[in-house]
Amino acid sequence: MDFFNKLGDAISGIGKDVSQNVADLTGIARLNMDIRKREDFVKKQYTEIGRQYYDLHKGEEEPFFEEINLITEALQEIEQLKVQIADLKGKKKCPVCGAVNEGEAMYCIKCGARCESVFEDEDVQETEKTQEEIILDEVKEETE
Numbered sequence: 001m002d003f004f005n006k007l008g009d010a011i012s013g014i015g016k017d018v019s020q021n022v023a024d025l026t027g028i029a030r031l032n033m034d035i036r037k038r039e040d041f042v043k044k045q046y047t048e049i050g051r052q053y054y055d056l057h058k059g060e061e062e063p064f065f066e067e068i069n070l071i072t073e074a075l076q077e078i079e080q081l082k083v084q085i086a087d088l089k090g091k092k093k094c095p096v097c098g099a100v101n102e103g104e105a106m107y108c109i110k111c112g113a114r115c116e117s118v119f120e121d122e123d124v125q126e127t128e129k130t131q132e133e134i135i136l137d138e139v140k141e142e143t144e
């Protein structure tokens with residue numbers, strides 16, 4: 001499985017880090033930082049295993065973990081929210097009462113105030129790094 005190959009690579013990468021850290025050990029703060037990095041790494045592996053478990057068992061009528069259904073519900077909610085965003089695009093928001101008006105509307109259908117501003121796409125999502133990129137960054141940090 002591809003995931004386990006990647007995991008193996010990542011772990012051997014960490015092994016190299018450990019021997020290097022022993023050489024340029026600078027104190028407890030440094031060691032605590034290394035512990036935190038590995039704790040983050042383990043957390044990400046837990047998440048990855050959970051994602052794979054979910055993919056394998058999401059179709060089951062009575063899954064072993066109740067969380068499977070909760071994840072499915074949350075994913076469906078995300079889809080509905082995305083539909084809501086798509087619906088808002090190109091429409092105008094009333095600056096006075098906040099009502100949603102058609103894009104061509106000059107005045108609010110609810111309160112009659114003048115509408116000019118169109119809903120903006122405020123995407124604040126950050127791109128997530130892959131596991132390899134994170135490991136590479138860490139190795140780079142420590143060799144610099």
Ligand SMILES: [Zn+2]
Nearest residue numbers: 094097108111
């Ligand atoms: Zn209004």
